[in-house]
Amino acid sequence: MDPLSKKSARAAVRAARKNIPEHLRATRAEQLCSTVREYLAQLTPVVRGVALYYSSPEEPDTEALMRQLVDDGIHVYLPVCEAEHRLSWVRWEPGIELERSAHAPVMEPVGRRYGVELFEQEEAISTLFIPALSIDSNGRRLGQGGGYYDRFLPRIEHTPVQIAALVYDEEYLPAGSFEVDAHDAPVDLVITPSMVHHII
Template identity: 40%
Template structure:
């Protein structure tokens, strides 16, 4: 079995081969299916969703953020804090961004809400470089979301979570090594749709960008 770092490195390499058109198409698919997923979790009412801004060759999420905002939802974006903690800023299309002091990402400027703000969200969109059918997830290696999920699980208040990946990054069960601190996810959001993970999940994610 390949290590997490080997899997992460290989998928980062493959992501760098994506063309601007492929990235644009992926962003459109993620927005459509992600907005539908959020609508199901919100029960037809405005709600809060924790999202993140996809950068470089990550699945683009800006269109998803805009779709959630247009639907009347509150969009919370993360800010990296010391000790691998996350705070949250309420995003609107006019929110400016700056480079993070702790991670290679762009972060929103605004009033920072505590990490616990994610507990009251109707759903959390998680960054990932791959997931497998067991629900194991490989993030970016920083550990911020592992800590967040651990806190939410320990508190018994984890909202529905969904990992955002390209279609080919949904891997067969048993592909990703599971470690004690890992927190599995039940679903993956790909440009082609939502994929159920965990026991009994057998459906293919469908064709799409790698």
């Protein structure tokens, strides 16, 4: 079977996400939080910081995860969309103001901004969690199409930071399910509410 075009694949996932009942969305958010925390707890050295993102209403919910990780003593950094599709990062804690991005339909934290140097500091960031609509078994990501992460990920290739995509279980698909481009950098692992998939 031919892979779906990115446009068709995005439309299918967005439509499916809109139809998830609120009670199921909440249950999945709790499960995802638990799965991520269990993954981080088994890493060595002990995790000091992660880069995450504030989810949009139809994405797997990260708000509870953000709060729980801070309670666990982990520094949480969230992205800020800059001009020319670049990302910077702001440390977030409960009480930090979030505002609508001037460049993308997302909410962003207000505060001191960090660049790639944040990921180059030894043990500052163990894992970068990124959004996706789908991930295939080769680790190829179907994003929203904005291109922010496609531009950012090559800039931290030389760091030991692991790249993890967060999707629902049914959005982890066989390789070849959707079109991929040469610039679609693979992730290291995929975390769904039920489990962690390591990409070999």
